[in-house]
Amino acid sequence: MTWIPEAASNLASKVDGLLLVITFISIFFFVLISAVLIYFAVKYRRRSDDEETPYITGNQTLEIIWTVIPSILLILLFVYGFVVYKDMRTPPKDAVDITVTGKQWLWTFEYYNGKKTLNELYVRQNRPVRMVMRADDVIHSFFVPAFRVKQDLMPGRYTQLWFTPTKIGTFDIFCAEYCGTGHSKMLGKVIVLSPEAYDIWEKGVAVDGGEAVASLPPAELGEKLYKGKSCNACHSVDGSVVIGPSFKGLYEREGELEDGASYTADENYIMQSILEPQEQIVKGFQPVMPSFKGILSDAEITAIIAYIKTLK
Ligand code: HEC
Ligand SMILES: [Cu+2]
Incomplete structure (x- = not known):
């Protein structure tokens, strides 16, 4: 059909x-x-005209x-x-738990094995999973049409849903509850891996829709991460301001922070901005960037910096 x-x-x-x-x-x-x-x-x-109804x-x-x-x-x-x-x-007893957090305008997934991903949910074919969900700010709704599951996420309360993915592939995640200006961009993917591919993913090799990306040149890996980890939801590469400053010409740019201090965007500043975004707020912007601590490895941050350097 x-x-x-x-x-x-x-x-x-x-x-x-x-x-x-x-x-x-x-x-x-x-x-x-x-x-x-x-x-x-x-x-x-x-x-x-003179007909009478019975x-x-x-x-x-x-x-x-x-x-x-x-x-x-x-x-x-x-x-x-x-x-x-x-x-x-009613989730089956053998379902594994994944913690989902919805926040304006991202999905974070934390796995039973300690891994953490952003906007990309990795699951294993034919293994039941239970999503334990919370919202950080407003009400969101986790919706995977291909799985026929949808459930609201609320601040201050856990909700849950479960499913067993049966087909290998990549499927859309939508936010189905209007949650602010970025609502329509609050998109994610569920990546259903075969048991073999899932084992590889669990061991920590970077996979991108089933394809290993660890062997890419840093700037290219950085570009993939820029899209795959949703930096592109808030940062442009063409100079336009989306929600955060553009990455174009960011490297070695001099700017001012909210507290009046000035800075030069060198490697350490960029790394700090990714790991502790709340520490240094760029003047004129809102403190809405999530921390990528535990989500991006050192090698991935290095790759993103290499990519930013190419955006002159
Ligand atoms: C939800 C929106 C959002 C996402 C997603 C996001 N950022 Fe940001 N980012 C911001 C905002 C807003 C600022 C400016 C305020 C601040 O400094 O925190 C910012 C600031 C920065 C800065 C400092 C920029 C400057 O001009 O000094 C860097 C570097 C940065 N982000 C990197 C990243 C990277 C890399 C990613 C993806 C892994 C990312 N951001 C994802 C919103 C976001
Ligand atoms: Cu939402």
Whole structure:
């Protein structure tokens, strides 16, 4: 079927089945009621000005039929829906936990093995995962259409959802709750790896959609990280100001901080800005950059600096 998203989790076929049944029943009654309506409108139309309508006070048999049949149907639909819902809300015992944090306008994922990723969720094919989710600021909603799962994230409270990815590939994550100006850019990817590829990823080799990137020249790796780690959501490379300063001409630029101190953007300054963004706020900007401590390795930061150096 091409009019609904690809089905890539164990829950997808259940949700689709329920949706199809409800759609089919709705279409059936829509057609039936419309046809009868048109037929009666024609058949019992008023044929002359002095025609009198018969006086009908009710029909018990008919009323019982059209109360009992829809009631039974609705109860059956409720039970069917409830069984699927219960399935979707009850993670299996062997599910592994991943902590998800939504914040304007990024997703961070922390894994049971201590790894941390940004906007990219790595999962292993056929292994059930439970997402334990929190928001840092406002309400967000974690939505993966291909898995048919969606759940709000709230500040000050954990919510959860679970799924078992069944297909290898890359699928979209959307934020489905309007959360500010960057809402439409709050996009992520779920990368479902085969068990073998997942083992490689777990051991720490950088993979980018299944492809190893550790062997790239630093500036090229830096460019990939700039996009892959979402620096591009806030930093342009063409001189325009998005949410943060542009990376164009950043290297060795002289500027002023919020507290009035001046700085030169050398390697250490850039590294500090990435690891402790709240320490040095560039004048005229908001302190919204998240820390990349624990997310970017030293080698990756070096690669990003190498890339920034190419943006003269
Ligand atoms: C949510 C938006 C956001 C994201 C994502 C983000 N930054 Fe920033 N960044 C900012 C803002 C805003 C500033 C300016 C305020 C400050 O200094 O913290 C900034 C400042 C910087 C600076 C100092 C710039 C200057 O002109 O002095 C560097 C370097 C930097 N970011 C690097 C990065 C890198 C590398 C990434 C990706 C790994 C990244 N940022 C991701 C918002 C962001
Ligand atoms: Cu959001």
